[in-house]
Amino acid sequence: MNTNAFALRHIGPRENDQQSMLETIGIDSLDQLIYETIPDDIRLKNNLDLDEPMTEHEYLLHIHELSKKNKAYKTYIGLGYHPTILPAVIQRNILENPGWYTAYTPYQAEIAQGRLEALLNFQTMVIELTGMEIANASLLDESTAAAEAMSLLFAVRARDQKKAGINKFFISEDVLPQTLSLLETRALPIGIELVIGKESEFDFSQEFFGALLQYPGKHGQVTDIKSFIEEANSNNIKVAVAADILSLVKLEAPGKFGADVVVGTTQRFGIPMGYGGPHAAYFATKEAYKRDIPGRIIGVTKDVNDNRALRMALQTREQHIKRDKATSNICTAQVLLAVMASMYAVYHGPKGLKFIANSVHNKTVALEKALNDLGYEQENTSYFDTLQIKAKAKSIKKIATAKKVNLYYPNKNTVTISINETTSIRDLNYLISVFAEAADKKTIKIKDLEEANHIAENLQRQSEFLTSEVFNTYHSETELMRYIKFLERKDLALNQSMISLGSCTMKLNAASEMLPLSIFKWANIHPFVPAKQAKGYLTVLKELEDQLTEITGFAATSLQPNSGAQGEFAGLMVIKAYHESRGDHHRNICLIPSSAHGTNPASAVMAGMKVVVTKSTEKGNIDVDDLREKAELHKDNLSCLMVTYPSTHGVYESAIKEITKIIHDNGGQVYMDGANMNAQVGLTNPGQIGADVCHLNLHKTFAIPHGGGGPGVGPICVAKQLVPFLPGNPVVKTGGKKAISAISAAPFGSSLVCLISYGYIKMLGAEGLTESTKIAILNANYIKKRLEGSFDTLYSGERGRAAHEMIVDCRPFKANGIEVSDIAKRLMDYGFHAPTVSFPVAGTLMIEPTESESKAELDRFCDAMISIKNEIDSVSKDEPNNVLKNAPHTLEMITANEWNLPYTREKAAFPLNYVKNNKFWPSVRRVDDAFGDRNLVCSCAPIEDYIEA
CATH class of the missing domain: 3.40.640.10 (Type I PLP-dependent aspartate aminotransferase-like (Major domain))
Structure with a gap:
């Protein structure tokens, strides 16, 4: 071997x-x-x-050697991507932690309360920084989020009689180039006509249903979006704003000016650039549009004991319900990255974010002053972190590249420089030396920074943000480490047990595959x-x-x-x-x-x-x-x-x-x-x-x-x-x-x-890839055979075999009053995440074990399913107070002084012997979905509520 x-x-x-x-x-x-x-x-x-x-050892040597071919120059390109500082406590405890990265989408809320809370923090962070009423739990990237904003406003306009048939959408020429390209991709098939131009020259004609602004613009200018939005609102034109999230610490929230949608990326909140991703985009809008929001929303509800619980609200799997009538084809999020970005905000808090944003802005102002002293003209009249310098791009580029510095060159007479949180005073002085050499002048040294504000007064931030307790508590590494662990313990991931989701293939994510992400x-x-x-x-x-x-x-x-x-x-x-x-x-x-x-x-x-x-x-x-x-x-x-x-x-x-x-x-x-x-x-x-x-x-x-x-x-x-x-x-x-x-x-x-x-x-x-496929098929057919007599497999091939997954029929159990959801919740008591529920056939479970699961784990799962079938056989429709209908059972239930249920605590919590060795406790009882949809709350309560309580 x-x-x-x-x-x-x-x-x-x-x-x-x-x-x-x-x-x-x-x-x-x-x-x-x-x-x-x-x-x-x-x-x-x-x-x-x-x-x-x-071998794993050979691969790690190989990937490390390949990394040396990448040149990590000092980079000030901007255009939506910036060097960041990922706090080590977040890197080690989330990015590199299988308890976080191997979890599945939180469709089973009772065993996903940890990441649901982290995503609620994310939504709260976005709502408060953007000044909007509602946010989702992240999208794929800023440009696709902007395209989703355009689609939402197009859908909203269809319900406005005054705008019926209007299909023009204005895009500021200051929008990021990649966003413009993506908007072109999305607009044409659905009949939207894009009009690109200067914000200052837009005529606010009734021919337009919406507009998109960049805040700050792609070259750093902070335009007067306040006046634009006010005039657009008075002409019934909806406005989306693509906003840099770190700049919103110093810039007033677009929601305060009346924006309809605000989108962007949270990459600046500690997420590595990674040559383009992955990064969590954000999407925030007005509550009036909550049924049109793409992606997922995390909502606050209650469990059957009236305890606070979290779950995915409204669009949980809306594509499967609405199909071609769905608001978007996006059914995913960037959860791991959204969790990391939210923890960045939790760790730094409002004071820390203000320190970082002020530092970035002050360095930018100091750099502008030095370049002015060298004789360069800076064109942005109001800016956060990006300068637009009039200079011969070719000569600057030659010197900068030789000094291992990346700048951006929009045209032959312009150079832009985007400062970031990693930029030091030493870096600024090195940057200045590039321009001094190009001007053939003696360089200027910055020794220290001064407080400054080169943002137009009517756009400066006045509103508070991150007022909730969670953003004002965990500022030492010890505290944040424990908070992350507290949430992790509420989640069932692959490091706990098999997740046999059909169509989702939850296989091993090997450590050797993951380690290079931190290089x-x-x-x-x-x-x-x-x-x-x-x-x-x-x-x-x-x-x-x-x-x-x-x-x-x-x-x-x-x-x-x-x-x-x-x-x-x-x-x-x-x-x-x-x-x-x-x-x-x-x-x-x-x-x-x-x-x-x-x-x-x-x-x-x-x-x-x-x-x-x-x-x-x-x-x-x-x-x-x-x-x-x-x-x-x-x-x-x-x-x-x-x-x-x-x-x-x-x-x-x-x-x-x-x-x-x-x-x-x-x-x-x-x-x-x-x-x-x-x-x-x-x-x-x-x-x-x-x-x-x-x-x-x-x-x-x-x-x-x-x-x-x-x-x-x-x-x-x-x-x-x-x-x-x-x-x-x-x-x-x-x-x-x-x-x-x-x-x-x-x-x-x-x-x-x-x-x-x-x-x-x-x-x-x-050979290994082919063997993996064969074993995936073996594992599925083994489960199929072991469950025979307890569960009927709905479909098989012509010779009676399953592929790598199978659908088991749970509809006959309705005669006992048991629904497929009861089986899903009861599996939690056995330490398992449910297979895919009611897709593609209502009332069924779709099981896919993958090749990574051992026979022992497959047997534990089959034992659990067979045990649940025996439980189903012993209950009746006339007596709904049973172990399946009450599942899952929490530690709080099992340890309560009173126990009035018609079965034992042991049967509830330890139905098979193996469970005792590695018990996973759901942190809430069954979640009330309907209550959550009727009373949509998708952010943390403000700190005042805690004080009053």
Whole structure:
């Protein structure tokens, strides 16, 4: 046994366990199981062409050596990205802590109260800094948040009779270039006309439904947004503001001026640049628009004992309910990054943030004075941290680059400099020496800083912020460390037990994959540095693209989309561009099976397509006859089919090649949703089944951790004819020769976490990746067999096998008064997170164990499920006071003096012996969702409430 092999550490069942599991299933070999599971006509004939696998030790040496190819120059580029100081207490206790990074989205609120509280802190921080009434729990990046703001205002205008039919949206020319590119991507398909111009020249005509301002502008000027918003409001034009969150410590909150939406990034709150991400964007708006907010909102409610409890409110899984009527296709957040940013605010508090913001501003003012003394003219009349210097860009750039300094050069006569919290007086003096050399003058030395304020008086901050107790308590490292641990103990993550969520693939996030995220030269590279300074990154990203292209059987890959939903949208926009390049502008029909993930129809509508739903058979497969009929009916306008493979029902549909041929024969392209790629790698692939584009969830199949609900990465891989249309970026050239405009803000999306997937593939190699897929299928079929007799599996393949996941039917238990949600809550008492509840079929559980779980853990889970089935058999509809309806049981319940329930405390809390060894206690009882939606509260109570109490 090669104990250096990473596959041995990644894959759960040992060889002897695998043999025992095969015997339980009733089969001789793993190869026989795969033969009976995957249709032969889609099986790969050759092994993947990948490098030989590295050991963990070899990989860490390799990735460290590659990091040296990145040049960490002093960077003052700005444009939405800034060097930051990540407090070590947050780095060690959150970013590097599996208790935080391996948790899943908080759909089961009772075992997610810790990260829900951290996200409530995030929302409170955003609400108070922006002056708005409501905020969500983060979005993907500032540019996509700005696009969501535009979409929200467009939707709101549709309900205003005076604005019906109006489709013009004004964008200030001061908006970040990547944001403008992304707005262009989003506007065209849904019929919005963008008008770009100077704020000072806008005529506030009734032809506009909305406007977007940048605060401060991309080159640092703080414009009079107060006057603009007031005039826009008087003309019934809604205004969105993209605001730098650190500047809001000194600038008055846009909400105080009447803004309708405020968006931005929280990257400045201690999050490393990471060559573009991941970073948590923020989105805040008026309560009147709460039903239109994209993403997730964390709300305050109560549990059955009337204790305060938190949960996801309103849009918990709105795509699955509203589908093509959803407000957005975004069903994720950047939870891990939002938690870190919120903790930055908790650690520093309002006084600390004021100190940091004042320091940044004072350094900027001191730098301006020194440059003025050298004879340079600074053009910004009101600014926070960025100077716009009139100078010969070419000569400054030559000297700055030689001195390892990155500035930004908007044109040949302008240089901009953005100061950040890492900038020291020594750094300022070094900067000044660059300009002195260019002017051929003796340099000027700054010795100390003076208090200054170069912000227009009517825009200076007057309103208070971060008044809640949580932002005014934990300012020593000891206190913050304990607060983080206090929250962590309320959350069940992969470091506690298996999380068997179907379609979500909660596999091992190996420490060796995670460690490089903390290496300085990976974490601290600006996404817009010259390519020569990012050779390490460009090497990794190119190789990862090549690896994913090989795995999917396609021709090229774009890493830019930074979530699965973004990948869906990107894939559809590439298909749209392909059709239009051939003169087929009319092709806008998207066929989507009824079983598809809810983001599919939402993405199609965002891409300007019309959704036509196709039927499923009784066995859960695509109804091929219905598909053929609809493809032929719409052949003149058919754009594409969106299909998930294996199906969302956990089955390898044998007709998949026939299905893709039908679409191609009728002029369409095939988009494959990569949610279930964990059942394909090394055994089949999207190219083999006849797809033209797929997105991959790197946070599923390729081991990026879910982080409590983000970060995710959703790259797209495409066939040869779609390569020219892969998405570009306005600052750094990337994408195809006929690239569509940006899908995400950064050229390569969330580059930092792509290191994880790169390492995963490097260490497993072709054989390890293929073995992982086989064991994922083995583990699923083992659970299926063990649960036989207790739970019926809803769908199986033609030979009775499941893919890597299965759906078990809980609907028959309604006869006993038991709902699927009761089973989900009862599993908490057994120490498990529930599988996926009621998707894609109401009243069911979708179970996916992944290859990383050992036989012992699978057995514990199966024992728990079988025990719960016995409990179901012993209860009746007439007696709802039972162990399932009362689940989960908290420590407070079990230790209370009184116990009036008709079963023992032991049965409630320790239903099986193994639970006693490692008991996880839910921190609240069952949460009241309806109360929370009726009484939406999405921020912490102000400190006055605590004082009064």
